[in-house]
Amino acid sequence: xxxxxxxxxxxxxxxxxxxxxxxxxxxxxxxxxxxxxxxxxxxxxxxxxxxxxxxxxxxxxxxxxxxxxxxxxxxxxxxxxxxxxxxxxxxxxxxxxxxxxxxxxxxxxxxxxxxxxxxxxxxxxxxxxxxxxxxxxxxxxxxxxxxxxxxxxxxxxxxxxxxxxxxxxxxxxxxxxxxxxxxxxxxxxxxxxxxxxxxxxxxxxxxxxxxxxxxxxxxxxxxxxxxxxxxxxx
Numbered sequence: 001x002x003x004x005x006x007x008x009x010x011x012x013x014x015x016x017x018x019x020x021x022x023x024x025x026x027x028x029x030x031x032x033x034x035x036x037x038x039x040x041x042x043x044x045x046x047x048x049x050x051x052x053x054x055x056x057x058x059x060x061x062x063x064x065x066x067x068x069x070x071x072x073x074x075x076x077x078x079x080x081x082x083x084x085x086x087x088x089x090x091x092x093x094x095x096x097x098x099x100x101x102x103x104x105x106x107x108x109x110x111x112x113x114x115x116x117x118x119x120x121x122x123x124x125x126x127x128x129x130x131x132x133x134x135x136x137x138x139x140x141x142x143x144x145x146x147x148x149x150x151x152x153x154x155x156x157x158x159x160x161x162x163x164x165x166x167x168x169x170x171x172x173x174x175x176x177x178x179x180x181x182x183x184x185x186x187x188x189x190x191x192x193x194x195x196x197x198x199x200x201x202x203x204x205x206x207x208x209x210x211x212x213x214x215x216x217x218x219x220x221x222x223x224x225x226x227x228x229x230x231x232x233x234x
Contacts, residue, residue, distance in 0.1 A: 001118050002160060002172055004071065004092045008051070011169050012074035016052035018167065023200070023208050028215065029140050029222050030055060032198035033111050036138045036226040040064035043106040046130060049093055049113035053079030056086050093123050100130045110139040112222070114181070115173040124188030128229055137190060137227045143197065146220035147175045178223070190227035198224050
C-alpha cells in the first residue's frame with residue numbers, strides 16, 4: 001500500500017524547477033494530455049493532483065475555468081501563486097470530493113498520479129460522479145512496459161515498488177499492467193475513447209536529440225487515455 005502521504009511535499013519546489021521544462025514533462029506528457037483534453041475554452045476543468053500548477057497554467061491560458069487540488073500543501077501553494085485565477089485546495093485523491101457537486105465538471109485531468117493511488121476504482125468513480133454526462137477524463141500514467149523493463153519480475157502482478165530518481169527523490173508507486181488500468185476504468189463506469197503512447201513533440205529533437213530518438217522508438221515513457229462516462233450507466 002502507498003497510503004495518504006504527500007511524497008512530493010519535501011521536493012515540491014525542486015520538482016517545479018525540473019518539470020517546467022523537463023523533457024518528459026514538457027515535451028511528452030503535457031502536450032499529450034492537453035491534446036487529448038481538446039478545446040477547453042469556457043469549460044470547467046478539474047485538475048486532480050495538480051502538482052505545482054503547470055497544467056493548470058496552460059489550461060487557464062486556453063480559456064478554461066480550473067479547479068485543482070493536491071495532497072501536498074506546498075504544491076497547492078505553488079499553484080495558487082502561479083495561477084491566481086484558478087481555485088486550489090489541499091485534498092487527498094483517496095477521499096471523496098465532497099466539496100464538488102454531481103456533474104459539475106466538463107473535463108477532469110489526472111496527470112501522472114494514477115500509480116500513487118491504492119484504490120483506483122473508488123477514485124475513478126468519484127471523478128466520474130463530478131463529470132457531466134458529455135464530459136471526459138484524461139489520465140496519464142507511467143508506461144507499464146517501461147516499469148517492467150526497470151523492475152522485471154511478473155508483469156501481470158500488481159505490486160508497490162520504491163525508486164530513487166536521479167534528483168535524489170525517493171518515491172513509492174504501483175506497478176500494474178495495462179489490462180488492469182483498462183479494467184479499473186470500466187469498473188468505474190468509463191469507456192476508453194482514445195489511448196495513446198505519447199512520443200516527444202517534434203520540437204523536442206533540438207532539446208535532447210538522444211532522448212528524442214530513444215523515446216520516439218521505445219515504449220518507456222507514458223500512456224495517456226481519454227475516457228468518457230458510459231452512457232448506459234446514466
